[in-house]
Amino acid sequence: MTAVQQxxxxxxxxxxxxxxxxxxxxxxAPNWPIRTVIxxxxxxxxxxxxxxxxxxxxxxxxxxxIVMKLGLSFFLLLSGMVLLMMHHVDNQPDAYFxxxxxxxxxxxxxxxxxxxxxxxxxxxxxxxxxxHERQMDLYDVDGSILMKLPLASPEVRQALRNQLSGMVxxxx
Numbered sequence: 001m002t003a004v005q006q007x008x009x010x011x012x013x014x015x016x017x018x019x020x021x022x023x024x025x026x027x028x029a030p031n032w033p034i035r036t037v038i039x040x041x042x043x044x045x046x047x048x049x050x051x052x053x054x055x056x057x058x059x060x061x062x063x064x065x066i067v068m069k070l071g072l073s074f075f076l077l078l079s080g081m082v083l084l085m086m087h088h089v090d091n092q093p094d095a096y097f098x099x100x101x102x103x104x105x106x107x108x109x110x111x112x113x114x115x116x117x118x119x120x121x122x123x124x125x126x127x128x129x130x131x132h133e134r135q136m137d138l139y140d141v142d143g144s145i146l147m148k149l150p151l152a153s154p155e156v157r158q159a160l161r162n163q164l165s166g167m168v169x170x171x172x
Contacts, residue, residue: 039083046080093118095149099163104138106147123167130171131157
């Protein structure tokens with residue numbers, strides 16, 4: 001072996017600079033878009049129903065009935081708001097690809113609204129990644145799917161491909 005080959009083998013792998021690779025944040029998509037639409041329609045109907053009870057004519061002004069009507073409209077309003085906010089974009093976790101630490105972290109907002117790490121995996125512990133036109137599939141070492149992430153644009157897909165190349169097996 002020549003001296004140049006020995007020197008190349010002894011040098012550690014050069015870490016890419018921060019200017020070359022930037023961290024990427026990808027938000028998970030809701031599991032079933034049709035379920036989200038149904039919850040939003042039902043939530044809107046409940047909120048409109050809670051207001052409609054006071055607008056529609058034909059009710060008596062009995063004090064007992066007004067208290068029951070107030071309780072029911074408050075219940076319908078809260079139920080409608082819960083259904084509207086159940087699959088809101090702010091409640092979805094985020095996947096953060098860190099090129100400096102060479103890891104992917106899944107961040108979920110806690111009760112106070114602060115992001116909290118729920119999953120941390122180094123790039124070396126990942127099995128493979130498969131890129132599609134609008135999504136990316138991340139597989140574990142045993143071949144099971146770890147997560148599916150929507151890709152907003154071709155630029156994000158290319159940045160992820162550049163970041164993961166050489167560290168994770170990229171399947172075609």
